[in-house]
Amino acid sequence: xxxxMLPRHVQRLGRDWIAHWNGPQILTLNSPVSxxxxxxxxxxxxxxxxxxxxxxxSANWRFPPFFGPWRQFQNSNWHLDNxxxxxxxxxxxxxxxxxxxxxxxxxxxxxxxDDTSTPEQETNLxxxxxxxxxxxxxxxxxxxxKKGTIERHWEYFCQQSKTMKITKNKGSDQSSTGSEATFDFxxxxxxxxxxxxxxxxxxxxxxxxxxxxFWTYRFPNILQEIKELxxxxxxxxxxxxxxxxxxxxxxxxxxxxxxxxxxxTGRKPDGCAICFKTSKFxxxxxxxxxxxxxxxxxLDRDNVGLVLLLRPRYHCKAxxxxxxxxxxxxxxxxxxxxxLTQLAMLLAEIASVAPQxxxxxxxxxxxxxxxxxxxxxxxxxxxxxxxxxxxxAIGKVSGQEQFPRGQRILxxxxxxxxxxxxxxxxxEIKQQQxxxxxxxxxxxxxxxxxxxxxxxxxxxxxxxxxxxxxxxxYSHYFPETGIPEVTTCHSRSAVTVDYIFYSAxxxxxxxxxxxxxxxxxxLKLLGRLALLTEKDLWTVNGLPNENNSSDHLPxxxxxxxxxx
Numbered sequence: 099x100x101x102x103m104l105p106r107h108v109q110r111l112g113r114d115w116i117a118h119w120n121g122p123q124i125l126t127l128n129s130p131v132s133x134x135x136x137x138x139x140x141x142x143x144x145x146x147x148x149x150x151x152x153x154x155x156s157a158n159w160r161f162p163p164f165f166g167p168w169r170q171f172q173n174s175n176w177h178l179d180n181x182x183x184x185x186x187x188x189x190x191x192x193x194x195x196x197x198x199x200x201x202x203x204x205x206x207x208x209x210x211x212d213d214t215s216t217p218e219q220e221t222n223l224x225x226x227x228x229x230x231x232x233x234x235x236x237x238x239x240x241x242x243x244k245k246g247t248i249e250r251h252w253e254y255f256c257q258q259s260k261t262m263k264i265t266k267n268k269g270s271d272q273s274s275t276g277s278e279a280t281f282d283f284x285x286x287x288x289x290x291x292x293x294x295x296x297x298x299x300x301x302x303x304x305x306x307x308x309x310x311x312f313w314t315y316r317f318p319n320i321l322q323e324i325k326e327l328x329x330x331x332x333x334x335x336x337x338x339x340x341x342x343x344x345x346x347x348x349x350x351x352x353x354x355x356x357x358x359x360x361x362x363t364g365r366k367p368d369g370c371a372i373c374f375k376t377s378k379f380x381x382x383x384x385x386x387x388x389x390x391x392x393x394x395x396x397l398d399r400d401n402v403g404l405v406l407l408l409r410p411r412y413h414c415k416a417x418x419x420x421x422x423x424x425x426x427x428x429x430x431x432x433x434x435x436x437x438l439t440q441l442a443m444l445l446a447e448i449a450s451v452a453p454q455x456x457x458x459x460x461x462x463x464x465x466x467x468x469x470x471x472x473x474x475x476x477x478x479x480x481x482x483x484x485x486x487x488x489x490x491a492i493g494k495v496s497g498q499e500q501f502p503r504g505q506r507i508l509x510x511x512x513x514x515x516x517x518x519x520x521x522x523x524x525x526e527i528k529q530q531q532x533x534x535x536x537x538x539x540x541x542x543x544x545x546x547x548x549x550x551x552x553x554x555x556x557x558x559x560x561x562x563x564x565x566x567x568x569x570x571x572y573s574h575y576f577p578e579t580g581i582p583e584v585t586t587c588h589s590r591s592a593v594t595v596d597y598i599f600y601s602a603x604x605x606x607x608x609x610x611x612x613x614x615x616x617x618x619x620x621l622k623l624l625g626r627l628a629l630l631t632e633k634d635l636w637t638v639n640g641l642p643n644e645n646n647s648s649d650h651l652p653x654x655x656x657x658x659x660x661x662x
Contacts, residue, residue, distance in 0.1 A: 246644045248634050250651075254625040255608040281410045281659040282624065283378055286329035287465035287598050289426070289586070289650035290320050291642065292336040292368035302588040302649070305640050313341065316647035321349055323646075327627070327654055331408075332373040333424035333465035339367045346371075360386040364400030370424045370466070372406050382407040382419060387447045389428075389440045396513060399428050399436055403444040405451050407460075415661060421452040421459075425466040432504060434495020437469065437476055438487070438562070439513045445523040445564045461621045461659065462566055464599040467650070470496035471593055472574040472582075480599055481568055487512070488560035498593075510560045523564040569609040571598040571626050571655040583629035586650045587641045592632035598653050603660040619662040627654040 293313045296303065303311055310316070324332065332355065337346060339361045347357050356376050361369035374381075387403035403425035410418055425444050428436050444464075452459040470476040474497030479485035487495075488510065493502025511521065518526045574583050574594055585596040602609030603620030629651060635641060641649045 246638055247646070248630060248638055250630065251628050252625050253628050255623050281412050281414055282656060283330040283410070283659070284328075284654060284656045285331045285333065285422070285463055285465065285598060286324075286327060286652050286654045287333045287335075287424070287596055288324075288652040289335040289467045289596060289648060290337060291316070291648040291650065292338045292366075293341065294338055294367055295336060302590055303642070305589050306642055310642055310644060310647070316642065317341070317345060319645060319647035323652060324350070325353065327652060329654060330375045330378045331422055331463075332371070333422065334371040334373070335424070335426040335467045336368045337371045339369065342369075342371065356381065358384045358404060358406060360402045360404045362400045362402055363388050363390045366400065369402055370404045370426055372404050372422055372424050374406070374408060374422075378411055379408040379420075380411060382409050383451065385447055385451055387425070387444055389443055391517070394514060394517060396436060396439060397517075399433075399440075401426055401428050401440055403440075403447065403466075405444070405447050407451050410659060414659065417454065418659070418661060419452075419454070419460040420659065421448060421462045423448050423462070423464045423466075425464075425468075427466070427468050427470070429469045431469075431496055431498035432493045432502060434476065434490075434492045435508055435512050437496055438479070438485075438508075439517070441468075441476065441480070442513070442519055442523045442562070442564075443517075445566070446519045446525050449524045449565060459566065459601070461619060462568070462601045463621070463657075464568065465597070465653075467596050468496075469498065469595050471498060471595065473497060477597075479562060479564075480597075481570060483564050483567060485562045486560055487562065498595075512562075521559065521562055523562065566601060568599040569602045569606070569623075571600065571608075571623060571653065572629060576631070581631050581633075584632050584635060584651070585629060585653065587632060587635040588649045589640070592635065592640075594629075596650055596653055598655050600655075600657065605660070619660045622658040622660055624656040624658055626656070627652070629653075 293316070296311060332350070337359065339359075342357075342359055347359070350357055350373050354375050354377060355373040357371055357373040358381075359369060359371045361367065383406070385405040385407075387405060389397060389399060389401045389403070391397040403423060405421065405423045408420050408422060410420065423444060425440070427440050430436070448462060448464070449459075452462055454460055464480075468476065468480075475485055475487065475490060475495050477497070487508045490508050491502065491505045492508055493499060493504055493506075495508070513519065515526075520526055572583060572594075575581065576583065583594055584592045585594045586592065600621045600623065603622050606620065606622045608623040638644075638646075641651070
């Protein structure tokens with residue numbers, strides 16, 4: 099029945115830990131431990147000892163009734179040396195096959211998920227048709243099956259990529275047959291979860307066993323992920339300063355990376371880092387961006403960004419460059435005005451770093467945790483390059499809350515003129531120079547159309563623009579089912595907030611419509627590491643878990659530099 103011999107706190111573990119004991123689940127006595135079980139250390143937070151776990155075991159379990167009185171069981175000596183020739187468990191794999199088996203806290207949110215669709219979802223589903231050469235290949239060398247993990251496969255976007263694994267390209271000569279030379283590289287965006295923020299927001303991780311939340315447990319897992327994925331460029335968020343200084347930087351340098359770091363300007367001791375393989379790139383410039391401005395009340399938050407200009411080392415023109423940007427925007431769902439201003443400041447810095455001698459932009463990649471969901475006004479602004487925010491409620495900018503509290507409308511303009519950034523998301527000085535270079539044609543029209551010009555400027559004042567034609571590496575919905583992809587998953591939510599945006603070349607079949615080649619060449623998306631659904635992640639108890647030590651998943655993409 100209900101195991102009345104167990105303490106109440108054990109009885110209240112609830113249905114999330116229950117696995118029904120039936121025929122295949124047999125207690126086999128007098129069998130060698132090594133032949134039928136492994137000692138994986140899977141044990142609930144209230145247990146002071148590890149439990150023997152079968153190879154097919156999952157988190158949905160509870161003690162069977164034949165364990166006897168709890169006190170006798172608790173006081174027994176549970177050491178591996180003493181636990182031989184005694185017993186073992188044969189358990190089928192009780193994976194979640196239906197909604198009824200999901201954790202109760204998630205079941206309510208997931209109900210009705212499959213039968214709802216959004217315009218953004220429909221758009222992305224239609225875009226999938228363009229990716230006619232999409233193929234799926236299991237990356238078994240790097241992501242072998244390991245208990246408590248869900249395998250993520252590679253999705254390739256061109257026929258040539260199907261025949262090669264990313265892990266086999268490292269350090270190889272990338273020149274192709276004939277006169278054409280190529281430069282392929284990989285980029286990762288990863289919010290590694292600052293230990294300080296984890297401890298300040300412990301309510302988000304109540305589903306986790308306590309030992310999995312210690313930095314001494316988490317960092318080796320994070321470092322192992324970075325080693326296995328072996329990206330050429332790392333864009334990391336929530337990098338705690340003391341951990342960066344004592345462990346992270348030296349560990350990454352030993353793997354061949356050069357590291358650039360920008361810490362937040364306030365009391366929270368984390369920041370953003372961009373690390374690149376010195377065998378693939380050299381550093382042209384490093385440009386930190388501080389979003390805090392003491393003289394502007396709107397900008398009272400301490401988020402930061404980092405913009406690097408890198409030069410590829412192989413088979414490229416002497417002036418070839420790639421601009422890599424990384425940021426972590428404000429979380430607060432009800433401060434869309436701050437989010438948009440922070441984004442404009444980042445775009446203005448990129449616009450000042452990325453121009454080439456001929457006036458075009460070098461290829462741009464923007465990574466980060468944007469704390470905004472797909473289809474939100476902020477997301478659309480990044481991808482479409484324009485946003486009319488007239489009448490837009492501040493709480494709806496990021497789309498984080500379905501029913502945002504408060505309906506305060508964005509002011510026009512959003513930020514004051516003394517910030518020095520125009521509505522085109524460039525520094526005002528650059529904007530003035532551009533207007534001066536336009537010539538005297540506009541000056542001739544001003545005397546006759548003064549009133550019309552003033553009215554026009556008033557109408558345009560609620561319109562934001564930027565000069566980059568960007569595509570998203572990920573489509574945010576699975577084409578077969580329409581179920582959303584997830585980049586972060588904890589006790590409160592499971593959504594997409596992390597992105598890799600890039601300036602696509604004309605022949606990039608994975609690029610979204612509207613991504614034009616306004617750059618000096620561009621980037622072709624060759625492949626990406628597939629994301630997961632919320633349901634997938636809760637089969638391994640969400641994030642963080644035993645093998646994934648952040649509450650975010652790493653995003654990873656492979657690009658080819660196309661020179662014009």
